[in-house]
Amino acid sequence: MAWVKSPTSVLRDIGISQPHEIDLDFIAYTLNAEVIYEPLQGYEANIFGSKDKAVITVNSGTQVSRQRFSLAHEIGHWTNDRGKNLSIECSTGDINQKQNGKGLTAHQAREARANVFASHLMMPEFMMVDIANMPVNMDTVRLIASTYNTSLVSSAGRLIELTKKPAMVALWSHNGNRRWFDxxxxxxxxxxxxxxxxxxxQAFIESNNTIVSDSKWIDPRSAKGEPLTESVFDNGFDVISLLSWP
Known part of the structure; x- marks a missing residue:
């Protein structure tokens, strides 16, 4: 992905090299962006900027992990989308926008890029070299989440991006409809x-490292009736399935 300024550059410019050093409020400060936390109606966060200064407001009524991701998302806008003036209000849909959708509008593509930026800023690959060869299961997801102070969903997504193993993550509504996958x-x-x-x-019973047939999760046109390893967890809003093939 093309960046005006990459997440890695943002971190290295201020000497951040360890997970515990990733202080998003401080990172925003170094970029001349003031951060305010207050209740917002209908939005997760917004940013208003002009020239070299910006004000980011984050919805204080959400979980801390969501607030941190929203702030990282707005930092992504500030480093990559600024022009003469920048005014963006980001809804829950914007914060959840995935880059692998087909036919994205310019708005959706911009939000998806900010989400990728946020994920890479909070969980930088240069700090996560060992993750590539770790098991694709909830133990690894929880390790990432605790190390980088990130949500289980974003941690699972980052694991799939970095693993060398054939694997998939999918997010489901409680009634069984697929929201997205990677x-x-x-x-x-x-x-x-x-x-x-x-x-x-029946399918959404929580599990970790359980062997099941691929037909449980995979479309019949691509399922082969072969075993895979599943890990399933419910975060209270959605259900996440992690799948790994031998």
Missing amino acids: RSTSLSDSVWPLQSIPHPH
């Missing part, structure tokens, strides 16, 4: 998850 680079593009789960209450 594949690791070593998993074939021909492998697709189901659009919806027939019996979600």
